[in-house]
Amino acid sequence: MFCCCAEPPAAEVVGEVKLRDPGHEETFHEGGFVKTERASQPEDLEPSQETSTFEVKVNGAHGIQIDGSDPECTIVRKVNEDGMVAKWNTSAPENKIVKEGDRVLEVNGTQGSSIEMAKILRQEGPFTLLLQKPQEKVVALRRPGELGVVLNYQKAGANAQGSISPWIAKINGGLLGSWNIQNPEEAVSVHDRIRAVNGISGTPEEIMAAIRDSKDLVKMRVHHYGFL
Known part of the structure; x- marks a missing residue:
């Protein structure tokens, strides 16, 4: 699942x-x-240079929950302990550990609204996530x-x-x-x-x-x- x-x-x-x-x-x-x-406006949605982005690649169940209440800014709500992202976190450097509050910019190279992001994340892996650390x-x-x-x-x-x-x-x-x-x-x-x-x-x-x-x-x- x-x-x-x-x-x-x-x-x-x-x-x-x-x-x-x-x-x-x-x-x-x-x-x-x-x-x-x-x-x-859509053209204004790119992160500025003052915030940092990083990429996460996992196979299988990613195990992240998202907060999609802002349709234009998808946020990580929780990283489940039994998911592949949690496994990624155990060996990732500090600046690439996925945490609550990180923003999901892309999933498998696709951008979109929070609802569209959620649909992609329900699919089978592998997953390549482009995330952004908040300042x-x-x-x-x-x-x-x-x-x-x-x-x-x-x-x-x-x-x-x-x-x-x-x-x-x-x-x-x-x-x-x-x-x-x-x-x-x-x-x-x-x-x-x-x-x-x-x-x-x-x-x-x-x-x-x-x-x-x-x-x-x-x-x-x-x-x-x-x-x-």
Whole structure:
């Protein structure tokens, strides 16, 4: 059996959260897909030079599970201990060990949406995976003021595992837009994942709550994938 846990089509599962100043009420759209403006165009999806890519070749059941809640950025959710990728990890150098949060760029030379990637990963091997290591960045925003960001994530349900973390769908200026201008080395972009806020990690809901509960400093640990 070839293990690839893919998410249902994004059109069925994505919820949107618009983050504003604590004086405003966040807007949650439950149930169904919330249509937002495209975070980027297809020609913008190549990783920048500041992020590293590596290739993994395995035969047989690869044993990776993916988070496909962002249809344009497929992320490794888990590496199963009994899969061939886990075996690869035992002898790979540190910079080529497959970990949660790595991005899947290609499978057997094919690029595509998260759904298309999942279909290929369900096929029989061998597999050649082109993966990308995220660059970890720390963003520190001080209120008052609107954060200026739209975060999307997939809620866990009977037929979906849910997102491992929220991802940036749009930056609308605000505090985050100003941060990017003032701190180009630590700038973040669409499709980046928010992994922790003020030291709090966990489910997307827990991360969102940490942002809402932050009255002054909002310190975010972000996985950056170099989208232009």
